[in-house]
Amino acid sequence: AQTVTQSQPEMSVQEAETVTLSCTYDTSENNYYLFWYKQPPSRQMILVIRQEAYKQQNATENRFSVNFQKAAKSFSLKISDSQLGDTAMYFCAFIENRDDKIIFGKGTRLHILP
Amino acid sequence: DAGVIQSPRHEVTEMGQEVTLRCKPISGHNSLFWYRQTMMRGLELLIYFNNNVPIDDSGMPEDRFSAKMPNASFSTLKIQPSEPRDSAVYFCASSFLSDTQYFGPGTRLTVL
Numbered sequence: 001a002q003t004v005t006q007s008q009p010e011m012s013v014q015e016a017e018t019v020t021l022s023c024t025y026d027t028s029e030n031n032y033y034l035f036w037y038k039q040p041p042s043r044q045m046i047l048v049i050r051q052e053a054y055k056q057q058n059a060t061e062n063r064f065s066v067n068f069q070k071a072a073k074s075f076s077l078k079i080s081d082s083q084l085g086d087t088a089m090y091f092c093a094f095i096e097n098r099d100d101k102i103i104f105g106k107g108t109r110l111h112i113l114p
Numbered sequence: 115d116a117g118v119i120q121s122p123r124h125e126v127t128e129m130g131q132e133v134t135l136r137c138k139p140i141s142g143h144n145s146l147f148w149y150r151q152t153m154m155r156g157l158e159l160l161i162y163f164n165n166n167v168p169i170d171d172s173g174m175p176e177d178r179f180s181a182k183m184p185n186a187s188f189s190t191l192k193i194q195p196s197e198p199r200d201s202a203v204y205f206c207a208s209s210f211l212s213d214t215q216y217f218g219p220g221t222r223l224t225v226l
Contacts, residue, residue: 033213043151043203045217091157100145100164100212104157 002027004092004105012111013082020067021077021108023092030054031097034068036077039107040088048090051075079110087112116140118218120206126224132194135221138187139208147215148181148191149205157205163189196225 004025013019025034036048051059051068058066063083067076075094079086092105119138127133139146147162161171163183171181178197183189193200201224207215 035214037217043220043222045205045207045220047214047216050214095212095215098212100147100162100169100209101159102215106156 002094002096002103004094004103006090006092006105006108008108009106010109010111012113014113015082015084017082018078018080019082019110021079021090021092021110023075023077023105025073025075025092025094025103025105027073027094027096029096033095033097034066034075035093035095035102036064036066036075037091037093037104038086038088039091040085045091049077082112084112084114086110118206118208118216120204120218120221122221123219124222124224126226127196128226129197130195131225132192133196133200133223133225135191135204135206135223137189137191137206137218139189139206140210140216141187143208143210143216144186145209145212145215146183146189147205147207147209148189149207149217150202151205151220152202160191193223196223198225201225 032053034051038046038048063080065078089107091107121136148160151157160173161181166183181191203220205220207217209215
């Protein structure tokens with residue numbers, strides 16, 4: 001069965017620190033997409049970063065980067081120089097190739113402390 | 115570019131009333147998804163469409179819920195009659211060729 005596991009329900013870090021959110025997933029497919037979404041208190045679901053499984057290079061978006069380990073089925077998100085605006089729920093997710101439905105993890109609630 | 119548009123953003127209604135939520139997907143996207151999010155159950159997929167055709171409605175809670183997509187640029191989710199347990203945030207999302215889903219801002223529904 002397709003699953004996404006986020007083992008850290010909640011985390012807190014000081015502003016300007018670096019934080020890593022972990023995610024593991026299970027799939028029997030070789031081609032798929034991986035995502036991190038951010039949901040701030042406004043409840044808007046915002047795409048943070050996207051990774052194509054066939055690409056070995058880790059995706060980066062400004063202060064956000066991923067560590068994609070395909071063999072280990074691991075997809076962690078690193079936030080550098082964290083800011084107060086990064087406070088949000090973060091969801092890891094993936095879509096298998098040829099499928100439409102996205103599988104979400106249960107989320108990690110991240111607090112950035114001033 | 116306009117993202118996914120949802121209306122209304124907030125809806126407060128009384129039990130038994132009909133509620134209609136609306137969604138305009140991103141132009142050119144061929145898939146549309148309706149989700150419900152609550153504290154207890156998290157994010158749940160209710161139904162999704164490909165090329166305006168419903169593909170999977172297994173997440174629709176019961177017959178009180180119905181969804182339509184009459185054309186590529188519009189979809190509705192209707193609840194009739196509404197109940198307090200339907201109170202949640204309802205999201206619409208769209209995607210192109212099974213890739214990234216982009217979410218609308220959501221409709222916060224409160225049923226009294």
